[in-house]
Amino acid sequence: MATTLLLSAFMISIVALAFFIVAMIKGWFDPDARGAEVIFARDEIGHTEDPAASAASRHALQAGAGARDGPPDASELESRAAADRSTGTVTFIFLSCAVAWLVAASLAGVTASVKLHAPDWLGAYEWLSFGRIRTLHLNGVAYGWTPMAGLGVALWLLPRLLKTPLVGANFAIIGAIAWNAGLIAGLGAIAVGFSDGMEWLEMPWQVDLLLVAGGALIAIPLVLTIRARRVDHIYVSVWYMGAALFWFPVLFLVGNVPGVHFGVQQAAANWWYGHNVLGLFYTPIALGTIYYFLPKVLGAPVRSYALSMLGFWTLAFFYGQVGAHHLIGGPIPGWLVTLSIVQSMMMVIPVLAFSVNMYLTMKGRMGALLHSPTLRFVAFAGLAYLASSMQGSFEALRGVNTVTHFTHYTVGHAHLGMYAFIAMALFGGIYFIMPRVMEREWPYPRLILAHFWLSAAGIAIYFVSLTVGGWLQGEAMLDAARPFMESVALTLPYLKARSVGGILMTLGHLAFAAHFAAMVLRLGPARDAAPAFGHLEARNA
Amino acid sequence: MRSEKPLIAGAISMVAVAGFLLVVVPFIQLKDVGPPKGLHPYTTAQQRGRDEYIRQGCLYCHSQQPRDRSQAPDGARGWGRPSVAGDYYYDRPHLLGTMRTGPDLLNIGARQPSLDWHLGHLYQPRAYVPGSIMPGYPFLFDVKDSAEPGERAVSLPPGAVPAGKVVVAQPRALDLAAYLVSLDRTYPVIETARP
Numbered sequence: 001m002a003t004t005l006l007l008s009a010f011m012i013s014i015v016a017l018a019f020f021i022v023a024m025i026k027g028w029f030d031p032d033a034r035g036a037e038v039i040f041a042r043d044e045i046g047h048t049e050d051p052a053a054s055a056a057s058r059h060a061l062q063a064g065a066g067a068r069d070g071p072p073d074a075s076e077l078e079s080r081a082a083a084d085r086s087t088g089t090v091t092f093i094f095l096s097c098a099v100a101w102l103v104a105a106s107l108a109g110v111t112a113s114v115k116l117h118a119p120d121w122l123g124a125y126e127w128l129s130f131g132r133i134r135t136l137h138l139n140g141v142a143y144g145w146t147p148m149a150g151l152g153v154a155l156w157l158l159p160r161l162l163k164t165p166l167v168g169a170n171f172a173i174i175g176a177i178a179w180n181a182g183l184i185a186g187l188g189a190i191a192v193g194f195s196d197g198m199e200w201l202e203m204p205w206q207v208d209l210l211l212v213a214g215g216a217l218i219a220i221p222l223v224l225t226i227r228a229r230r231v232d233h234i235y236v237s238v239w240y241m242g243a244a245l246f247w248f249p250v251l252f253l254v255g256n257v258p259g260v261h262f263g264v265q266q267a268a269a270n271w272w273y274g275h276n277v278l279g280l281f282y283t284p285i286a287l288g289t290i291y292y293f294l295p296k297v298l299g300a301p302v303r304s305y306a307l308s309m310l311g312f313w314t315l316a317f318f319y320g321q322v323g324a325h326h327l328i329g330g331p332i333p334g335w336l337v338t339l340s341i342v343q344s345m346m347m348v349i350p351v352l353a354f355s356v357n358m359y360l361t362m363k364g365r366m367g368a369l370l371h372s373p374t375l376r377f378v379a380f381a382g383l384a385y386l387a388s389s390m391q392g393s394f395e396a397l398r399g400v401n402t403v404t405h406f407t408h409y410t411v412g413h414a415h416l417g418m419y420a421f422i423a424m425a426l427f428g429g430i431y432f433i434m435p436r437v438m439e440r441e442w443p444y445p446r447l448i449l450a451h452f453w454l455s456a457a458g459i460a461i462y463f464v465s466l467t468v469g470g471w472l473q474g475e476a477m478l479d480a481a482r483p484f485m486e487s488v489a490l491t492l493p494y495l496k497a498r499s500v501g502g503i504l505m506t507l508g509h510l511a512f513a514a515h516f517a518a519m520v521l522r523l524g525p526a527r528d529a530a531p532a533f534g535h536l537e538a539r540n541a
Numbered sequence: 542m543r544s545e546k547p548l549i550a551g552a553i554s555m556v557a558v559a560g561f562l563l564v565v566v567p568f569i570q571l572k573d574v575g576p577p578k579g580l581h582p583y584t585t586a587q588q589r590g591r592d593e594y595i596r597q598g599c600l601y602c603h604s605q606q607p608r609d610r611s612q613a614p615d616g617a618r619g620w621g622r623p624s625v626a627g628d629y630y631y632d633r634p635h636l637l638g639t640m641r642t643g644p645d646l647l648n649i650g651a652r653q654p655s656l657d658w659h660l661g662h663l664y665q666p667r668a669y670v671p672g673s674i675m676p677g678y679p680f681l682f683d684v685k686d687s688a689e690p691g692e693r694a695v696s697l698p699p700g701a702v703p704a705g706k707v708v709v710a711q712p713r714a715l716d717l718a719a720y721l722v723s724l725d726r727t728y729p730v731i732e733t734a735r736p
Contacts, residue, residue, distance in 0.1 A: 009562060116642070119666075119674045126680045131598015193596035197634040226545055234545060242545070243552040250556055254564060263629035265564075265571045267637045272563035280556065316552060320559025329608040330637060331624045333570055339562060402612055406604055406641035477641060480614035484644050489672050 006335045009321070013346070016317055021310075035233045036301035036308075039161065039292060041076035048299040050372040051435035054445045061371035065299055079163060086165035087156045088437050090172050090221075092520075094152030095430055095437075097180055099516050101144025106506040108137035113499045117492050127191040135190050135202050141418065142200065142277070143183050143211065147248075148176070149426040150285035151218055154241040156433050157292055158222055161238050162229035168221040175217030182210025198266070200274040201255055208256045212249060219245045236308045240288035243316065247280040264332050271323040278417060279319035286425040287315075287354065287385070290378050293432055295361060297375045298368055303360035311353035318346040325396035328405060344396035351389040358382045373448045377428030380456060384420030388413065403478065408491060408498075409470025412463050419505070420459045427455070427512070434519055443524025447515040454508030462501030469494025576630035579728020583631055583720070590720025593713050594636065597678065604638035605647040605724075621648035621727055628726045643675055650725040659718040660695045660710050668701040681714035 037045065046068040048061045062068070112134040115121060122128045151172075159166045186203030189195070195202040203211075222245055226238070255273030295302050302308060324332065324340035358379075362368075368375055391413055394400055404410060431448060435441050442448060469491045476487035518524045583591060594600070607615040609623040616622060624647055629635060638645075653659065661668065664682050666675040684706050688694040693715060695708045702708050710718075 005562075005566060012558065115676065116674055119676050123677050124679055129597065129678070130676045131601055134601055135598055195595055195598070197595035197600065197636065199601075199639065234548070239548055242548060246549070246552050247556055250560075254560060261568075261634075263571070263574075263632050263635055264626040264637075265567045266633070266635040268567045269564045270635065272560070276556075276559070313551065316555040317558075320556055321562055323563055326639060327637065329612050330606045331626050331628065333567060336563065336567060398612075406639065408642075410639065478613055480617040484618060485670065485672055488642070488674060492674075495674075 003335070006339060009339055010342070013317065013343070017314070035235065036295070036305040038231055038233050038235045039237075039296055040072070040299075040301065041080065042073035043070050044072035044076075044299070045301065046299050047072060048297060048368070048372075050297045050374045050432060052373040052431035052442055052448060053371060054441075057371040057373075057445075061297075061368055064367045064371065065365065068299075076163075080160055083159035083163065083165055084156075084436050086169065087159055090166065090169040090176075091152050091156040091433060092437050093173060093176055094148050094155060095434065096516075096520070097176065098145050098148035098152060098426075098430075099513050101140050101148060101183075102509050103513050105137055105140030105145055106502075106509045108133050108140055110499065110502045110506050112137050113495070113502045117495045117499065126193075132191055132193070135195065136187055138200070139183075139187055139190060139202060143186070143203070146282055146418070146422060146426070147179075149430065150244075150282065150289075150422075151176075153289050153426060153429040153433065154245070154285060155218075155221065156437070157237060157288070157429075158225050158241065161235045161292070162225055162231055164225060164228045164230045166221055167224035167228050171220040172218045175214040175220075177214075178210050178217060179214030182207050182214060185210065196256070198270045200277060201270065205256050205258045208252065212252060215245075215249050215252070219249075235292075236302075236305070236312060237288035237291045239312050240284035240291065243312075244281050244284040244288075247284075248277070251276050251280065264330075267327055267330065268324055268332055268336060271326040273323070275323035275326065276320055279315070279322065282418070282422045283319070283385075284315070286381065286422040287311075289425045289429045290358070290382050290385075293374055293378045293429055294358060294382065297372050297378070297432070298361065298365050300361060300365065302357055303363075304357050307353045307357040311350045311357070314346070314353065315350035318343045318350065322347065322396065325401070328396070328398060328401045341396045341398065344393050347389055347393050351386055351393075355382065355386040373445070373452065374428045374432040376452055377424050377431065380452075381421050381425035381428065384416060384424060388416040388421055391416065403474035404470060405474070406477070407470040407474040408466045408494070409474060412466030412470055415459065415466075416463050419455075420463070424455065427451070434516070438519055440519065440522070440526075442515060443518050444515055447511050451508045451512045451515070454504050454511065458501045458504030458506075458508060460501070461504065462498050465494040465497035465501065469498075571626055574626045574630070577625070577627045577728060577730045579730075580628065580630060580726065583723065586716050587720045587723045589713070590716035590718065590723075591636075593717040594720060595634070597717070599646075600636045600638045602638075602640050602642035602675070603644065603646045604641055605645065606637045607645055607647055615645060618644070619648075619652050620645040621651065622730075624726060625730050627730065643673075646721070646724055647726055648724060650722040651727045654722055656718050656722055657696050659721050660693070660714060661697045661701070663714060663717065664695055664697065664708055665701045668698045678714070681711050681717070683709045683711060685709055 046065065048058075048065045050058060050061060053061060111122070111128065112130055115130045115133070119130075126132070155166065155172055186207040189204050189207060190202055194204050196204055222242065226234075226242065251273050255269060261269045291302065291308065321343040322340050324336045325344050328337050328341070362379065369379060395404055395413060431442070473487045473491050476482050476490060477484070606624050607620045607622065610616045628647070658669070662670070663678045665677045665679075666673040682695065684703065686706060688707050688709050692709045695710055697708060
């Protein structure tokens with residue numbers, strides 16, 4: 001049975017891949033280069049745009065891109081402004097929640113990190129013990145910051161991409177209330193010790209119902225807006241974000257359904273969920289974010305639209321089946337592990353498709369990184385996607401996994417994905433979006449710079465220390481001649497370095513949150529002059 | 542792409558294929574696996590202790606899945622034979638774990654059967670294992686002048702408890718220790734080699 005299953009899985013993979021390659025060659029999915037241009041108004045290509053940049057940087061950004069043709073089509077820019085106005089309130093609500101969860105989850109993360117090398121610190125408080133605060137950190141990031149930020153960016157982007165105002169924004173607002181209420185209840189439950197006991201699925205299933213209801217409500221305006229679209233072509237960002245919004249409830253329901261899963265099978269289902277929530281929810285939202293902002297800032301469409309299609313479909317196919325690589329060497333059927341290892345390796349295809357595409361788009365325009373804060377975050381995220389996905393593919397190989405499994409190496413890898421890739425992409429998106437939402441510029445551009453470098457340095461220290469420390473820990477555990485405690489003791493300096501990295505990241509988040517608050521409360525220098533807004537600038541030109 | 546239909550159809554079929562392979566097929570394949578002869582259901586106290594193990598998040602640092610000797614020297618460390626699916630027959634939720642910040646615990650009851658050791662170690666791990674980074678769980682214990690009848694005073698190494706006081710285990714500490722002592726899957730099973 002096992003061999004048949006494996007063989008048929010690979011046959012399906014190969015047939016599916018062949019189908020999509022043929023489909024793209026034949027143009028069934030419209031791999032029309034013009035598809036990449038829907039994010040621009042007529043005559044807008046060549047116009048750079050970054051509302052997060054100061055006036056001087058915007059001019060430098062445009063100067064670096066060369067001369068532009070005429071002003072973009074004014075009526076299209078007006079309708080984009082109308083799309084923006086329709087999303088202002090709902091985007092503001094989602095992003096505000098995101099920032100609050102980011103700060104809370106960062107503090108929880110630092111606390112958990114310090115406790116690993118100072119185990120008696122705050123030891124008398126049950127809810128602050130490592131097992132709880134680490135879980136609060138994970139759930140705060142996984143269900144607070146990331147989805148709130150990702151959905152906020154998605155809700156803001158889709159009307160722009162579909163060239164129509166957002167339909168049914170109130171459903172999303174009610175959904176956000178239900179979601180956050182559920183999350184508060186879920187985190188409270190974890191803090192006092194009510195947990196379903198599975199990684200990524202800790203929140204009690206009764207609370208999960210609120211998140212499911214909230215998620216469904218948030219999806220309603222997206223469906224309605226897609227139906228009301230005024231574009232012929234659905235841009236690739238909509239694919240990623242739309243699919244993510246469809247996939248998440250399926251995953252979350254199957255993973256959480258009580259009373260069905262058992263024993264080892266539950267472990268397989270647990271990691272099917274655990275890896276897919278990364279691969280089929282956060283990742284596509286972040287990729288959709290990059291696919292919009294990177295070309296938009298540069299004023300240049302993505303180089304190969306066919307590659308972006310290939311990337312989407314191969315991600316959709318391969319990513320769903322990689323989860324069992326979390327159980328290599330475990331008591332689950334061998335074919336399951338083999339399947340996941342192979343599909344993990346196949347993930348190289350979508351990753352390279354994305355990375356090559358982004359590189360070709362950036363090529364010759366690298367100077368823009370100096371002038372555009374949005375682009376800095378988003379390009380960093382794109383590079384981190386390449387790095388973390390390639391690392392993940394190789395980490396699934398049995399020989400590597402034998403060393404890294406059960407060690408801090410995996411934690412380093414997870415943060416390369418969730419932070420250096422996903423969080424950085426969302427930061428970039430938020431820096432671009434908020435000036436449009438609040439109709440004012442970021443008051444303190446230096447804080448954006450501080451945030452970027454604190455985050456970049458923090459995650460670099462974090463990743464390098466856990467990667468090295470985790471690898472040494474794994475090698476120590478594999479050597480029966482060395483006592484187990486040696487594998488604990490040798491990680492201590494690396495765990496301390498990780499805390500330093502985490503504190504830097506948290507400082508970056510505090511700068512970000514303070515800046516966000518100043519923006520919202522209209523504090524700081526009033527730099528609200530019209531040039532913040534590309535279409536006005538163009539019209540005045 | 543002009544229509545959303547291929548997107549919806551593709552997204553549904555891809556997540557369905559993945560769910561079928563990783564959730565449905567293992568369900569069918571494993572649902573008839575029974576408990577090995579030597580495995581007993583958890584007693585009420587042990588099950589309460591298992592719930593406490595989850596409440597305190599022990600699973601985030603301790604795995605419960607010794608690996609095959611061809612892959613790792615788990616057996617040589619005394620962590621037991623490689624586990625098989627039947628070993629988890631009574632486990633809901635599963636607690637296989639993904640980290641070994643601390644050692645594997647699937648057979649901790651076999652290698653450390655002393656309830657006293659576990660109680661004391663839960664109160665202050667560093668009194669037993671120098672250099673341990675495991676958190677203590679002092680909130681599962683009460684520090685008193687003397688133990689009342691029916692209470693269990695924990696025997697701790699000198700210095701771990703204030704002079705003139707005794708450390709008394711709360712019921713949930715006793716349950717947790719009972720669960721840890723019960724973790725013993727050293728009975729024989731037919732080992733199928735893992736790939």
